[in-house]
Amino acid sequence: MAGQGIQRREILRILGTAAAVAQFPGFSKWTFACGHVGNAALQIKPAVYHPQFFSSTEYGLVERLADMIIPSDGTPGAREAGVAEFIDFMVAADPEVQYAFRTGLTWLNAHSERRLGKRFLDLPPEQQTSLLEPLAYKEKARPGEDEGREFFHRFREYTVNGFYTSEIGFKELDSPALKFYAESPECPHKDDPEHLHVSHPIS
Amino acid sequence: MPKKIYDVVVIGTGAGGGTAIKTLCDAGLKVCALNAGRRLDPEKDFRFHRMPWEMKFRGLDDPKRRSESYGYLDNEYTKAGWEHEIPFTTAPGTKWMWPRCFSVGGKTNFWGRSSARFGDIDFRAASLDGYDVDWPITHDEIGPYYTRIEKMIGVASTVQNRPSNPDGSYLPPFKFRCLDRILEAGCNKVGVPYLPDRCAQLTQPHEGHPACHFCGECTTGCDVGAFFSTPWFFLPKAEATSNLELRTDALAKNVLTDENGHASGVAYIDRRSKQEIEVYSRSVVVAASCVETARIMLNSKSRRWPNGIANSSGQLGRNLCDHLYGESARGYLPQLVGRPPFPDHVGDSTIAWMPRWQNLKDPQEEKFIRGYSVYPDGGCEEFPGFANELEGFGSSFKCEIKRRYPSPVSFGIQAPSLRSETNYVDLDPEVKDPYGIPVARLHFQWDENVLKMWEHSKQVCAEVLRAAGGVLEDNSDDPQIPGFSLHETGTCRMGNDPMQFVTNRFGQTHDVPNLYVCDASVFLNCTDKTTTISILAFSLRTSEYLIENFRRGEHKAA
Numbered sequence: 001m002a003g004q005g006i007q008r009r010e011i012l013r014i015l016g017t018a019a020a021v022a023q024f025p026g027f028s029k030w031t032f033a034c035g036h037v038g039n040a041a042l043q044i045k046p047a048v049y050h051p052q053f054f055s056s057t058e059y060g061l062v063e064r065l066a067d068m069i070i071p072s073d074g075t076p077g078a079r080e081a082g083v084a085e086f087i088d089f090m091v092a093a094d095p096e097v098q099y100a101f102r103t104g105l106t107w108l109n110a111h112s113e114r115r116l117g118k119r120f121l122d123l124p125p126e127q128q129t130s131l132l133e134p135l136a137y138k139e140k141a142r143p144g145e146d147e148g149r150e151f152f153h154r155f156r157e158y159t160v161n162g163f164y165t166s167e168i169g170f171k172e173l174d175s176p177a178l179k180f181y182a183e184s185p186e187c188p189h190k191d192d193p194e195h196l197h198v199s200h201p202i203s
Numbered sequence: 204m205p206k207k208i209y210d211v212v213v214i215g216t217g218a219g220g221g222t223a224i225k226t227l228c229d230a231g232l233k234v235c236a237l238n239a240g241r242r243l244d245p246e247k248d249f250r251f252h253r254m255p256w257e258m259k260f261r262g263l264d265d266p267k268r269r270s271e272s273y274g275y276l277d278n279e280y281t282k283a284g285w286e287h288e289i290p291f292t293t294a295p296g297t298k299w300m301w302p303r304c305f306s307v308g309g310k311t312n313f314w315g316r317s318s319a320r321f322g323d324i325d326f327r328a329a330s331l332d333g334y335d336v337d338w339p340i341t342h343d344e345i346g347p348y349y350t351r352i353e354k355m356i357g358v359a360s361t362v363q364n365r366p367s368n369p370d371g372s373y374l375p376p377f378k379f380r381c382l383d384r385i386l387e388a389g390c391n392k393v394g395v396p397y398l399p400d401r402c403a404q405l406t407q408p409h410e411g412h413p414a415c416h417f418c419g420e421c422t423t424g425c426d427v428g429a430f431f432s433t434p435w436f437f438l439p440k441a442e443a444t445s446n447l448e449l450r451t452d453a454l455a456k457n458v459l460t461d462e463n464g465h466a467s468g469v470a471y472i473d474r475r476s477k478q479e480i481e482v483y484s485r486s487v488v489v490a491a492s493c494v495e496t497a498r499i500m501l502n503s504k505s506r507r508w509p510n511g512i513a514n515s516s517g518q519l520g521r522n523l524c525d526h527l528y529g530e531s532a533r534g535y536l537p538q539l540v541g542r543p544p545f546p547d548h549v550g551d552s553t554i555a556w557m558p559r560w561q562n563l564k565d566p567q568e569e570k571f572i573r574g575y576s577v578y579p580d581g582g583c584e585e586f587p588g589f590a591n592e593l594e595g596f597g598s599s600f601k602c603e604i605k606r607r608y609p610s611p612v613s614f615g616i617q618a619p620s621l622r623s624e625t626n627y628v629d630l631d632p633e634v635k636d637p638y639g640i641p642v643a644r645l646h647f648q649w650d651e652n653v654l655k656m657w658e659h660s661k662q663v664c665a666e667v668l669r670a671a672g673g674v675l676e677d678n679s680d681d682p683q684i685p686g687f688s689l690h691e692t693g694t695c696r697m698g699n700d701p702m703q704f705v706t707n708r709f710g711q712t713h714d715v716p717n718l719y720v721c722d723a724s725v726f727l728n729c730t731d732k733t734t735t736i737s738i739l740a741f742s743l744r745t746s747e748y749l750i751e752n753f754r755r756g757e758h759k760a761a
Contacts, residue, residue, distance in 0.1 A: 069596040093260070094266030136596050137595060160590045164586055164590070166255075166261075172605065173608050175585070178254060183378075184406055187380050189384065193384045195539065198381075199542075
């Protein structure tokens with residue numbers, strides 16, 4: 001144990017990673033997102049994902065909603081990170097939330113037909129956005145849409161969970177977590193303890 | 204064939220048991236250690252730098268298992284370590300969470316590593332404020348044991364000259380992050396201390412153990428042993444002496460006694476064969492952790508000890524205390540919004556602390572007695588948990604998550620409950636575990652004093668956050684339920700009077716001279732500090748006292 005260098009640890013890490021990933025085949029984009037493992041066998045990508053819980057119609061709506069919540073807009077979004085697969089997998093594994101997801105998707109389509117005469121996926125993007133905004137912002141909330149707001153909040157939570165636990169999500173945040181550092185990282189702004197004069201490059 | 208008789212049977216291999224095992228084996232005593240679970244393999248059972256997307260449920264755990272999960276340490280990465288086959292019950296009105304790590308090394312595999320000494324302000328608290336009784340020990344007596352333990356395990360901190368916190372010998376501290384500098388400035392304005400925590404994490408190589416690589420995964424197990432745990436630090440040394448026999452999956456049932464009521468060994472359940480096995484010894488150390496220690500001793504009934512072994516005082520299982528945990532306030536620092544990410548999580552939440560600042564000059568200056576400490580934390584963590592509290596969706600939502608990523612901060616309280624007649628452990632008269640052994644029943648409520656600390660902390664932490672230029676988002680949480688902190692103390696309190704205390708000032712039971720207790724159950728209360736380093740120091744002292752008793756011929760063959 002003593003004197004075990006970074007390199008030795010890195011080798012162990014890669015071995016550990018490969019072993020862990022190998023246990024969970026069957027995901028297309030998700031497995032693809034593990035491409036850094038360096039094991040070609042793990043990167044074989046099933047052509048089509050077959051949802052475990054949602055019907056193919058429902059799954060199309062799941063994909064669209066996830067894409068609207070975390071879009072591909074210059075950097076990869078929910079689509080590239082396989083978030084819809086993650087949601088399907090987590091809901092399939094959790095009988096307690098299945099009813100809420102199914103009725104939530106049904107509510108959204110019914111709501112869409114009631115207000116705009118078409119099912120959600122048949123609407124143009126601006127109208128899809130206009131339907132989601134009252135569910136997402138307190139100040140735009142409309143009476144009678146409580147059920148939809150609750151569903152949207154839950155769906156958004158699953159989307160956030162799926163995206164930011166993916167390798168693509170880590171890259172989007174440029175996450176410094178779970179890396180190795182030679183020394184305890186230190187604040188570089190010694191002469192500005194309150195950080196009143198630091199720049200804010202991410203806008 | 205004559206039956207084999209060990210010098211000592213030690214129940215438990217965690218902080219208390221592990222220290223006893225190493226100390227006793229080093230002294231040449233023949234030790235049989237009983238551990239309720241199995242040995243862990245760091246490569247398989249620790250997180251081992253696995254990323255969330257390499258886990259089946261992304262580290263969020265199988266939803267079907269959710270109801271079985273016990274607390275924040277028992278998760279998808281570490282589930283091999285936590286076992287809850289043995290049930291417990293709660294009295295009506297009691298809520299209690301009891302996360303148990305059955306693996307070899309116990310909770311030291313995954314502990315939080317904050318390592319402040321208890322001080323005379325804690326030992327003499329009763330003299331200062333009139334509540335309860337003093338400890339039978341001073342910092343002058345226990346200080347040298349803390350010093351030796353700090354040298355063995357390595358604690359990163361600074362000399363701070365705080366009246367509530369005796370200083371020790373330290374490795375270089377963790378360096379302050381941007382968020383620490385900002386919160387420190389806020390604390391200075393409010394008049395509250397903000398200092399490097401005492402963190403048992405190796406900021407440089409120490410005693411043959413490698414330096415930390417600051418990955419921040421500590422509480423899912425360290426794959427290189429860069430922070431103290433008994434499997435990395437103590438047990439290999441004990442095994443190297445050839446004086447140790449470690450039996451795993453050995454669930455201690457009761458202490459055996461001879462015709463005089465003295466300890467003669469331990470009966471345990473071999474969880475693989477489900478058979479009851481007896482192991483014999485000249486003395487016994489119980490270090491199964493506070494509640495389990497009480498359960499084992501209460502279940503050790505005989506003609507001589509009808510109410511549990513060493514319980515002539517009737518205090519066995521009584522005086523249960525715990526740390527109230529909770530998020531006193533949370534918000535974010537606008538100064539850090541839009542900043543590039545910074546590796547804030549390398550110490551896994553024990554980089555800085557706000558050590559007790561209340562009731563220092565005058566023990567009655569606040570509306571409560573004693574005091575609490577606070578652990579601030581925040582910055583770029585593994586997962587942007589704050590995102591679910593932002594509004595909206597789409598590109599603006601995605602961008603806001605990125606901008607806010609370095610900025611969240613929160614304050615976690617650690618506040619001691621007071622000793623109470625109504626907080627205790629006994630045996631459930633009806634319910635038995637799968638091996639037919641009566642289970643522990645918990646009786647516990649937060650007291651008024653600790654709830655006043657909680658309210659106080661919410662107000663002060665909000666004030667600190669605002670003074671730091673931060674935005675307060677919420678300080679209206681409820682505290683965690685009792686048991687969450689894993690810092691329960693009491694049940695075998697130490698004291699000079701055999702009528703009032705289970706053990707003497709050395710952790711030796713008053714009633715049974717060859718029975719010793721080496722965990723937090725001997726503590727009079729839990730103070731505002733964490734328990735582990737004190738378990739180590741007190742266990743070292745008790746173990747050396749036991750060795751001395753062997754040298755003097757006090758413990759003879761059964």
